[in-house]
Amino acid sequence: MNIAFGPVPSRRLGRSLGINNIPPKICTYACVYCQLGRTLTMRVDRQAFYKQEKVISVVRDKVTKARASGEAIDYLTFVPDGEPTLDLNLPAEISALRELDIPIAVISNASLIWREDVRDDLIGADWVSLKVDAVRVPTWRRISRPHGSLDLHKILGGIRAFSVVFEGELATETMLVKGVNDNEANLRETARFLGEIQPKVAYLAIPTRPPAEEWVRPAQEDQIHQAYHLFKEQVDRVELLVGYEGNAVASTGDAEQDLLSITAVHPMRKDAVEQLLEKAGSNWSLVENLIRQDKLVELSYDGRRFYLRRIAKPKARKD
Ligand code: SF4
Numbered sequence: 001m002n003i004a005f006g007p008v009p010s011r012r013l014g015r016s017l018g019i020n021n022i023p024p025k026i027c028t029y030a031c032v033y034c035q036l037g038r039t040l041t042m043r044v045d046r047q048a049f050y051k052q053e054k055v056i057s058v059v060r061d062k063v064t065k066a067r068a069s070g071e072a073i074d075y076l077t078f079v080p081d082g083e084p085t086l087d088l089n090l091p092a093e094i095s096a097l098r099e100l101d102i103p104i105a106v107i108s109n110a111s112l113i114w115r116e117d118v119r120d121d122l123i124g125a126d127w128v129s130l131k132v133d134a135v136r137v138p139t140w141r142r143i144s145r146p147h148g149s150l151d152l153h154k155i156l157g158g159i160r161a162f163s164v165v166f167e168g169e170l171a172t173e174t175m176l177v178k179g180v181n182d183n184e185a186n187l188r189e190t191a192r193f194l195g196e197i198q199p200k201v202a203y204l205a206i207p208t209r210p211p212a213e214e215w216v217r218p219a220q221e222d223q224i225h226q227a228y229h230l231f232k233e234q235v236d237r238v239e240l241l242v243g244y245e246g247n248a249v250a251s252t253g254d255a256e257q258d259l260l261s262i263t264a265v266h267p268m269r270k271d272a273v274e275q276l277l278e279k280a281g282s283n284w285s286l287v288e289n290l291i292r293q294d295k296l297v298e299l300s301y302d303g304r305r306f307y308l309r310r311i312a313k314p315k316a317r318k319d
Helices: 052-068 090-100 116-122 137-144 152-165 184-197 221-232 255-263 270-279 285-292
Strands: 004-010 014-019 075-078 104-108 127-131 169-175 201-205 238-241 296-301 304-309
Touching (some): 004 255, 014 052, 052 090, 075 090, 090 116, 152 184, 169 184, 184 221, 201 221, 255 270, 270 285, 270 304
Parallel strands (some): 127 169, 201 238
Antiparallel strands (some): 004 014
């Protein structure tokens, strides 16, 4: 298991050390555009997946190594290959990681925020991003393919309640998928909802990496512009996340370990992999070996090659 990865460049957070507090790929949603592929285990009940001491010590260790090699870290970010609020230890992990004196971010799909305990857990973070892809039930079902017990109206109510009490920076993220949630009526309703909660920043994104479903395509320029203008009528700061993050990934010197831990949660473009190999004094034969060993998968999307760690279905936890 790769509990921490990076620091990697993040389109939102500068240089972010990722924390992967959920085993692959356990989620409350099975979004059609998910860059991690199809959801392996869909659930809504919260659990302590890893021992909190383990998560904390792995992150502490990564930070120490990054600092020793002069790598800056702007945020510690819970951005697992699943939904981070499924982790019952999240509040304990956030509070223990405070000792590292680095701001803490959580990127959540918001599906469990209707629960008071989840809102309380997120309040301890400095920066929280919540997914708001759609506020119409049929569109939400089509794009997020949620667990059957989830109720969009309760989720939107939870987001409203959280936005009132959260004192850190609240961001929202809306992924625009061509022909699914990018028509004017959907965009207007989503924008109106964002106007109610007034996030510090509303991000608009399009899929830039290979999605779970092959038919998924990014919204086109006209729809992106329309979304931008509609959102801007409601929220002061709207940003487009339509570019690539850049390739400035950190290297610990162990190219295989770096490649597998980053690609477990963050598919890498071919040029980023090449840079990482060069930094670590390795070469492309490592990638070929990992593909042969079935540890890495090569995908193509939008005319580019990407590399993603092959995810094995997790075994049931015994302890
Ligand atoms: S995009 Fe996020 S919320 Fe959607 S299925 Fe993937 S991990 Fe879950």
